[in-house]
Amino acid sequence: MALAKPASISFLKKRKSQTLSSPMPSAASYLSALSQADARARNHNNAGRSPTSTPALSLSSSITSSSEDTVLNEDDTIFDNSDGLALPARPPTSEQVFTTVHTEFGHCADQRYRLVSEHPSGTELPSHVDYDPPYYILLSTYVSYLILICLGHVRDFVGKRLNPSSYTHLIPKNGYAPLNSDFDSFYTRRLKTRLDECFSQPVTGVAGRTIVLLDRISPDYNHTQIFTGNRTRALNISSYNYLGFAQARGGCADAVEDSIRRYGISTCGTRLTGGSSDLHTISEALVANFVGMEDALISSMGFATNSTFIPALVGKGCLVISDELNHASIRFGVRLSGAHVRMFKHNDMKSLESLLREVISQGQPKHHRPWKKILVIVEGLYSMEGTLVNLPAVIELKKKYKFYLFVDEAHSIGALGPHGRGVADYFGINPRNIDMLMGTFTKSFGAAGGYIAGNKDLIDRLRVHGHSGAYAEAMTPAVLTQVVASMASIMGVAVPSMNPSSSTSTLRLTSATNSAPNNTACAIEEEYSHPGAAPPSSLPQWLTLPPALSSGIEGSNRLRRLAFNARYLHNGLNKLGFITYGHPASPIVPLLLFNPGKMNMFHRMMKDRQTPIVVVVVAYPATPLVTSRVRFCVSAAHTKEDVDTVLRACDEIGDVLDLKHGIKPSERWSVEQICERAVEVAEM
Amino acid sequence: MNATSTTIAPVLDFLAHTLTTAETAFNKLPGSAVIQRYVKSSHQNDPGRTILELILFIFAIRTLLQSRTRAEKNFIKFSDKEIDELVDEWTPEPLGQSLTPQEQADLAAVPIITGPNGPKPKLVSTGKTAINLASFNFTGLSGHEEIKERAVETLRKYGLGSCGPPGFYGTLDVHMELERDIADFLGTEAAILYSQGFSTISSVIPAFCKRGDIIVADRGVNFSIQKGIQISRSTVRWFDHNDLKSLEEVLESVEKERKKRRGPLTRRFIVTEGIFEKDGAMVDLPKLIDIKFKHKYRLILDESISFGTVGRTGRGLTELYNVPASKVDMLVGSVANALNSCGGFCAGSQIVVNHQRINGLSFVFSASMPALLSVAGSEGINILRNTPSILASLQENIQAARAILDRVDCITIPSHPASPIIHLYVKNSKSSLHPSTATTIVPSNKPSNPTSILPKDAASWDWDVQAEEKILQDVVDEALAQGVLITKAKRLRGQEMVDPRPSIRLALTSALTKKETEKAIGVVKNALVKVLSKRR
């Protein structure tokens, strides 16, 4: 541990400037605690070698190295904890052995900070309460845009006359029309450019609990960005890493490494023309089990899952009813399909019902023939609003109006529900009530690509008629393995029963072998009951997960940590007096800024803190004009202290930027109160 | 004037009255005073004008409203009860029809590989290895140890997923490096990386081509381009497949049309492929570039197949023809095909690339590609750059294969002799001996209709898609029984703009030796002869 020495020195030096309220460990005490933990880990490890040890007690095989690794994972930068991100708030006690790298997946052993993501049965989904900001905020927001637009036009007007050379790409030249018309690019040139420092920030390393920014500066008002060569580690409350599976170490990464060595990088081609691997079959069967559908199909890109499979479901003479805030990929797919589209107001069931009554009674435009079919497309969790679809109400409507239901679970799969199986799980609804479940692996699973699940006939149809099967490259083995490993560790792997003819297991063709009848092997598969543990046969034979993962203990821990963090941040911000959107269970927490000028400020002030925090700010056109917002995405990788850090930062900046326009000041709590009574806040 | 004002005096009085009553409400609106003053003075000066303006105003509002509610023009009013009945009566079609037995059989015949894919993979169905002429492993990078090593290193530094779109902390340094590598390799200013090859060009096209713009495209473009064109809503004109003379004619007719309508100058694009996915034909790039400059069009060139497979080091058509890549405005390629990773790119000028960072739909709205796949792409380029022998042996294998296949009587080959994908058509029993007669048999000098994608000879197509698909599948099965894995080109029948002719698509690789290639192609030849002669 050559790193330890400079580490402790720099750590001591910087300690004086610490302003974090959480008790910071001294380096000496920390390192001694670590060495104790090491000894424990070694002991545990030795015990873990014996195959008969119970999974719950033995340790993952991935921790053969010292547990100092789980803290000091910096080999190219000098260890420095001045930002308070590298070391956990408290050194591990003698019972705790952490198997994750703290900067990737925070150490948090306190069982109080756990919650179950579940809809309280028998209650209605609370309708969204809109807090309107004071009028002067709205007015100033409008005025800001007005000024921006006027200034932009003035600059264009003057600039075109005084400095025509910088406008040449906007006017016809040599008989070529400009690529970008003056009018179309106005918003980008004159408004977005001002915000560019908030977007496309290049990073390096794992997008886990923390992320390393490649620092950049702009000498010319964001027209160019120059890298300074420095790096900054920041608390990452922006990535879609809901369950914290973005990790370079641990059971999943080990599995991926194994698969790269076995399978190589790619499966060379499309699914239908020589690019199908047994890993695809296995993963698809596991995904189907995970979401509780008969069969599933995997595609190498989440966006393409929507844009290439929706056209195979609907076409001319069909109607798609789409939530107005649906993702671009859904719109893309619907537009390609040639189906007629109508929109309803975001998550408004009344609007949906009246639209349904209208379209069914009117039939197709012009000739009033009845629609061939109607497909309602909603998202499980909306990525800009943090709202949950009112699934119980949609299912009720579905019974009455006989439409087909397509739910895009890109953000909700893994992130919601007591078992992590998405919105249906959250509401306790049988997923088979939904016709098509689509989701992506880019978010909760730390992988890439997407899936679509439904009944077997439909999925087989999509295999043949979806655009991806014939033309798009298949998902790569590394990604498939990450999907399988992370998914199996959320589900837990069932202990194989010794007696295959026992009542719990039946001999049947798995859905996987069905799709390839040539496959002579009839797997003996334990009956899977949703939402249960993954049948052992659903993993590739070569893949063994460390016991912490295969037992499902770690998975359930992650789910409950995420649920706690989400509610804690959401309710905490509300209690501080901010206006937030969305459902408290949602790991996406939008905080309203309104004024476009505050976006830059907020972003920069968060980044320039002693513990830098990176945030995502979004504005028009992704949101309505006035409701510019900052969007937090909490993760299971965050510790309670990390959420404290975010709350404190927001509290300070909120005062400076005048952002607290939510609940009445008398009902607000101080940030200290909130951090102290975190459990109470989360359960509110 | 006087006469009119007296006859309509009562109307004017009423109008004035309404105006004053509306005034109170109107006064409350900000800026109302200005409008009010204007209306008043205009009314006093010339009452006729007020009416005219009012009519105009109402008319404007009416047209505005109408355009919004056009769908409701023939809206039928129903009572709630009637609606309930209609809802009860309505029975939707099933969401998806089950597959036909033929489709099911085809799906069941799809090869599934167990373990790593490569030149000789093991199949799930037979449990045996087969020589692979189906998968895209042109440069033989599949299973390359160095790439694997680099990928594992990257995994240990970056994890797997990037967990965010490029705009929101999803841009990694390794993505920027691969973009740089591609741009340097090709010799363009910049490049942009998409996370799926197939979705690249269908986002690139609508990023630039908007409603009113003009796209002139080849009739044989691949499915992804077709979808991109469909999304763009631009005006499309089609030219005959790989026929640059037809292209010129179409360009001229477009220009004539524009002059006639005195339309404004809009963006104009030629969209075509380097080596066509559909049949392996290759475009004559230097001539295409000449035409593009002469007519002042921008060129969107899809090099998904040709990038990494032709040219001395695999830089694609631009290297093969020695044309600077910077002359192609948007050069689209795949990181999945020849580099054996995943994703796609568009290379071009800085302006072209930056434009896509905001407007490329599947770039903006999708997570960036996993770091290790990006590094695998970079490493692939590195290997191609330093090992020209890869491309040499690929081309050698292609030649060896063509030497055998070109002499097989019962098929026709539309592919270019250097194309790494070789399409095999069943030779039409009716059309006679020479392979190229299929198109020249109806010598029609009438140019095709550029507004329709249908080729002019479409009417004379006499192949039976069903029957040919079936025969070709028999060939595939026969070859597999002899230990060679090949595949039909899979098509989305019914969704393609023109239904391509059924074909077998061979994909050659540098990972096999010339001997092995010849042996495998020999097997294919025997299978073809055996199955096709039975048909006669």
Ligand SMILES: Cc1ncc(COP(=O)(O)O)c(C=O)c1O
């Ligand atoms: C609702 C929804 N669908 C699909 C996608 C696309 O997924 P991917 O990023 O995996 O391409 C996203 C991603 O942002 C999404 O939010």
